[in-house]
Amino acid sequence: MNSFTEYYPKLYNGRHLTWLNILSKGVVRGHFTNSSMPYYDITVSLIQLSIFLQFNNGENSKTIQDLSLAVGIPIEELIQTLVPIINFKIFTSSSAITSLDQSSIITINDSFNYQRNKISLFQHSIKQYYEEGKSNPANQKILAQIKEDRKYTLQAAIVRILKTRKQIEHKQLVNLLLAQLSSNFKPTNSDIKRAIDSLLQQEYIKRVSEDSSWYQYIA
8 A cells, every 4th residue: 555655646646645444345254163154254344354364363362452553553443443343243342342442352252143144344334434424523534535436436337337228217227326336335316316417417418308217328
């Protein structure tokens, strides 16, 4: 990341690169000794992934201070990242959630059980980040950037679909968008409407007829 951060402004003069780590994710395959499932595939954020990897050497327990030093993030941020994992009972802690500090011991729950072997902590992390951002001015700029990135991601997805289909009905378009973007975020009906209106205004797409719910790509 550091190398690319240094390289990017040399490639694009005047541009500024911002890493949105909260939007990065990976999948951890977890094997728990006393679980009814042979393994679980757990989708996690980049920072959560870094935390899980600290237990990949056979150690079952670590203090929050040790994890903070190993992952390279402040203790307060690490605690926020750990909360969804502890709430899901994948990790246990020596302290209550509200009392976590640098001396708290985090332990893998060898008896972890869940009815499905695919688990997503990523959406829980995004939701938590948004909720905290509402009252934390330090996060407002990042949240605004996430919102802006999602807007353009949604518009790009609409254009891709219309390029392929040439014409498509509104409900079909919505269903395809939800399916294509589900692994990243779930756009609301309002988000989709705003994206369509913007593309209509920019004349990337048009309605098949004035009152039609069908859209057509403008080549």
